[in-house]
Amino acid sequence: MQKVLTGNQTVSWGVMRARAQVIAAYPITPQTTIIEELANLVDEGKLEASFIKVESEHSALAGCIGAAQAGARTFTATSAQGLALMHELIHWASLGRLPIVLADVNRAMAPGWTIWTDQNDSLSQRDTGWLQFYCESNQEVMDTAIQAFKIAEIVKLPVMLVLDAFFLSHTAEAVDIPEPEEVDKFLPPYEADLKVDFDNPRAFSGMTGVDIYQEFRYLQHEAMNEALTVTEKVDQEYGKQFGRTYGLVEPYRCEDAEAIIVTTATATSTAREVIDQWRDRGESVGLLKIRTFRPFPTELVREALRGVPKVGILDRNICPGFGGIFAQEIKASMYDMEEKFRPDIYGFIAGLGGRDITPDTINEILEKTIHPEKTEKHLNWIALRD
Amino acid sequence: MSPQIPGQITYDIPQQEIMSSGHLACPGCGASLCMRIALKIFGPRTVLCVPACCWAVIDGPFPYSAAGVPVVHCAFETAAITATGVRHGLDIRGIKDCTVVAWAGDGGTFDIGFGALSATVERNENIAYVCYDNEAYMNTGIQRSSATPIGAWTSTTPGEHPKEEPKKNLVEIMAAHRIPYVATATVAFMDDLTRKLKRIRDMEGTRLLHIFSPCPPGHKSLESDSIKISRLAVETKVFPLYEIENGLKYTLNHKPKGIPVQEYTRLQGRFKHLTEEDLKQMQQRVDYEWDVLDKRISLFA
Numbered sequence: 001m002q003k004v005l006t007g008n009q010t011v012s013w014g015v016m017r018a019r020a021q022v023i024a025a026y027p028i029t030p031q032t033t034i035i036e037e038l039a040n041l042v043d044e045g046k047l048e049a050s051f052i053k054v055e056s057e058h059s060a061l062a063g064c065i066g067a068a069q070a071g072a073r074t075f076t077a078t079s080a081q082g083l084a085l086m087h088e089l090i091h092w093a094s095l096g097r098l099p100i101v102l103a104d105v106n107r108a109m110a111p112g113w114t115i116w117t118d119q120n121d122s123l124s125q126r127d128t129g130w131l132q133f134y135c136e137s138n139q140e141v142m143d144t145a146i147q148a149f150k151i152a153e154i155v156k157l158p159v160m161l162v163l164d165a166f167f168l169s170h171t172a173e174a175v176d177i178p179e180p181e182e183v184d185k186f187l188p189p190y191e192a193d194l195k196v197d198f199d200n201p202r203a204f205s206g207m208t209g210v211d212i213y214q215e216f217r218y219l220q221h222e223a224m225n226e227a228l229t230v231t232e233k234v235d236q237e238y239g240k241q242f243g244r245t246y247g248l249v250e251p252y253r254c255e256d257a258e259a260i261i262v263t264t265a266t267a268t269s270t271a272r273e274v275i276d277q278w279r280d281r282g283e284s285v286g287l288l289k290i291r292t293f294r295p296f297p298t299e300l301v302r303e304a305l306r307g308v309p310k311v312g313i314l315d316r317n318i319c320p321g322f323g324g325i326f327a328q329e330i331k332a333s334m335y336d337m338e339e340k341f342r343p344d345i346y347g348f349i350a351g352l353g354g355r356d357i358t359p360d361t362i363n364e365i366l367e368k369t370i371h372p373e374k375t376e377k378h379l380n381w382i383a384l385r386d
Numbered sequence: 387m388s389p390q391i392p393g394q395i396t397y398d399i400p401q402q403e404i405m406s407s408g409h410l411a412c413p414g415c416g417a418s419l420c421m422r423i424a425l426k427i428f429g430p431r432t433v434l435c436v437p438a439c440c441w442a443v444i445d446g447p448f449p450y451s452a453a454g455v456p457v458v459h460c461a462f463e464t465a466a467i468t469a470t471g472v473r474h475g476l477d478i479r480g481i482k483d484c485t486v487v488a489w490a491g492d493g494g495t496f497d498i499g500f501g502a503l504s505a506t507v508e509r510n511e512n513i514a515y516v517c518y519d520n521e522a523y524m525n526t527g528i529q530r531s532s533a534t535p536i537g538a539w540t541s542t543t544p545g546e547h548p549k550e551e552p553k554k555n556l557v558e559i560m561a562a563h564r565i566p567y568v569a570t571a572t573v574a575f576m577d578d579l580t581r582k583l584k585r586i587r588d589m590e591g592t593r594l595l596h597i598f599s600p601c602p603p604g605h606k607s608l609e610s611d612s613i614k615i616s617r618l619a620v621e622t623k624v625f626p627l628y629e630i631e632n633g634l635k636y637t638l639n640h641k642p643k644g645i646p647v648q649e650y651t652r653l654q655g656r657f658k659h660l661t662e663e664d665l666k667q668m669q670q671r672v673d674y675e676w677d678v679l680d681k682r683i684s685l686f687a
C-alpha cells in the first residue's frame with residue numbers, strides 16, 4: 001500500500017505494523033504528531049496496544065521499561081529536552097537489556113528555545129548502549145522502524161530511530177507501507193526469554209557487586225558488536241522480502257574518488273544531488289552516508305575511505321571545544337590505517353539549530369576539502385555569521 | 387481445616403512464608419517485617435517494583451533475591467510508573483490474575499517519585515502502592531525527607547538544627563486525587579494491617595497503603611522496641627490508623643488512647659535533643675492535626 005505520509009506519521013504506521021504492545025509517551029515538538037497518530041490508531045482499534053499517557057518523558061521511558069520487563073513489545077518517542085530528561089533511564093533500558101524502540105526526532109537543545117533540527121540530543125546519548133539509526137527519507141523511516149524492533153529483540157538492546165525535525169518529521173512523501181501479514185512474517189511476536197514470570201520468579205536489575213558488574217558491561221558491549229552483523233543480516237532479510245535495503249553505510253559514486261564527503265540523515269539527499277552535479281562536470285567526488293551511529297560501522301567506513309586522498313565530514317552537531325562528533329568517530333576508526341591509505345580528513349560543522357544545509361553548503365564543503373590550502377583540518381564552521 | 391471451636395482464637399495470616407529469612411535488613415527493621423506480612427497476604431502471583439531505597443538492598447545482591455516473587459528493581463523516582471508499565475505489559479499479554487505492587491520508601495514516594503505517583507493516581511492505574519515510611523532517606527545514611535517529622539534529627543538536619551518543617555501529609559494529598567483507596571497501617575496492629583493488605587490486593591484502580599516503619603539505626607531506637615514504637619505512634623495520635631475511600635469516605639480504624647507524645651519520642655534518639663518546650667509544641671501540633679482529622683472523619687464518615 002502506498003500512502004503520502006509525513007515522517008512522523010510514517011513512524012506511527014511503522015510502529016503499528018510492528019504491533020507494539022505498550023506505548024508510553026509525552027508530547028514535545030516536533031515529535032507530537034507521532035504520538036497523536038498513535039493515539040488515533042489505538043483509539044480506532046487499528047493497533048492493539050496500551051497507550052500510557054504519562055506526565056513526563058522520564059515516566060514515558062520508565063513505563064516502557066516496566067512493560068518490557070513484563071515481556072511486552074514497547075515504543076516511545078521524544079525529542080531534545082525530552083530525551084535529555086530520560087537520560088537516567090536511557091542507561092537503564094540498555095544495561096537492563098530491554099529491546100525498547102524509541103523514535104527521536106532530532107531537535108537542537110535549549111537554551112535558547114528552539115524546535116529545529118540538529119543531532120546533539122541523540123548524539124549526547126552516545127555512551128548509553130543504544131543502537132542509533134539516522135534516516136534519510138520517510139521510506140527509510142518506515143523500513144527502519146520495522147527492522148528496529150527485530151534487531152532490538154535479537155541483540156537485547158534498545159534502538160533509537162532518529163529522524164530530522166521538519167525535514168522529515170513534517171514533510172510528506174509517498175511511502176510504501178508493507179502489508180501487515182508480510183510484516184508479521186518478518187517480525188513475529190516478541191518472546192522475551194527473561195521476563196516477569198511467576199513460575200520462575202527472578203529479581204531484575206538488583207544490587208550488583210564488584211565481582212560481576214564489569215561482566216554485565218562486557219556482555220552489553222559484545223551485544224553491541226553483535227549488532228553489527230545482526231543489523232546487516234536483518235536489513236538483507238528485509239530486502240529479500242520487501243525489496244529495499246539500506247546497509248549500515250551507503251557509498252554513493254565513490255569509485256576512484258579524489259574526495260569523499262561524509263553525511264548523515266537528510267543532508268545526504270542534498271549531497272547526492274551536488275555529487276551528481278560535480279560528477280557531471282567530470283570531478284571525481286563521492287559521498288558516504290552513515291546510517292548507523294551505533295553500532296559504529298568501523299570496518300565499512302575504513303573500507304569506503306581507504307586510499308581516498310581527501311575526506312570532508314559534515315557534522316550537524318558539535319562537541320563543544322572538540323568538534324564534530326561523526327568526525328571524531330571516523331578519525332578514531334582511521335587511526336591505525338597504514339599512512340599511505342589514510343585520507344586527509346577535514347571536519348565541517350553546519351546546519352545547527354535547523355539552519356538549512358543547502359547545495360551551497362555542500363559545494364563549499366567539497367571545495368574546501370578538495371582545495372584545503374585554507375581549510376582547517378580539524379574543524380571548519382560553514383556559513384558562520386560575524 | 388478443623389472446625390472452629392466457639393471462642394477459639396484464630397489468626398488468619400497464612401503460615402506459609404514467601405519471603406526468605408536470608409535478606410539483608412537490619413535487626414528490628416519495620417520495612418522487612420511489613421514485606422514479610424505483605425507477601426503472605428498478596429501471595430506468589432505478585433510483582434514487586436522496588437526503586438532505590440533500603441528494600442533495594444534488603445532483597446539481596448544479584449543473583450539472590452529474598453522476596454520469592456518477581457522483583458523489578460527500578461530507578462529511584464519510578465516506582466509508580468514502573469509498576470504501571472509492568473501492569474500494562476502483563477495485561478496486554480493476557481496475564482491478569484496477579485497483583486502489581488510498587489514498594490517504595492518515603493523518599494521515593496513523598497519526594498523524588500512524587501510526580502510520577504501523582505500522575506499514576508490521577509490516571510487511576512491498576513496498581514497497589516505501598517510506601518513503607520521510615521521518615522528519612524535511610525539507605526543513604528539518614529538524610530531528611532519531606533516525611534521526616536518536625537523536630538527530628540537527621541544527618542542533614544544535624545546538631546542544633548533539627549528539622550523545622552512538619553511532615554508532608556501524603557494521605558490527604560492522595561485523598562485530594564480522589565484515589566479509590568488510601569490507608570495508613572503499622573506492624574503493631576496486625577489485624578488492621580492484614581485487612582488493608584487484602585483490600586489493596588483485591589481492588590482495582592490505584593490504591594495506596596502508607597505503613598509507618600521503624601528503623602532502629604535511623605531513629606536511634608532499640609531493635610527490640612520497633613513494635614512498641616509502632617504501637618505508640620498510633621496510640622499517641624502521631625500516626626493515626628484510618629482509611630479513605632474515593633478521597634471522601636473517612637474511617638478511623640483504631641481509636642487512639644491519646645498517650646502523651648513524649649512516650650513515643652523518648653524511645654528514639656532522633657528526638658533526644660527536644661526540650662520540655664519543644665515537646666509541648668509537638669504535643670500541640672499532634673493534637674491539632676488529630677482534631678482536623680477527627681473533624682474530617684465525622685464530616686465524611
Ligand SMILES: Cc1ncc(C[n+]2csc(CCOP(=O)(O)OP(=O)(O)O)c2C)c(N)n1
Nearest residue numbers: 438439440462491492493494522523524525
Ligand atoms: C536519582 C537518584 N538520586 C539519588 C539516589 C540515591 N539514593 C538511593 S536510595 C536514597 C534514599 C531512599 O530513601 P527512601 O525512599 O526513604 O527509602 P529508605 O532508604 O529510607 O528505605 C537515595 C537518596 C538514587 N539512587 N537515584
Ligand SMILES: [Mg+2]
Nearest residue numbers: 491492522524
Ligand atoms: Mg525512608
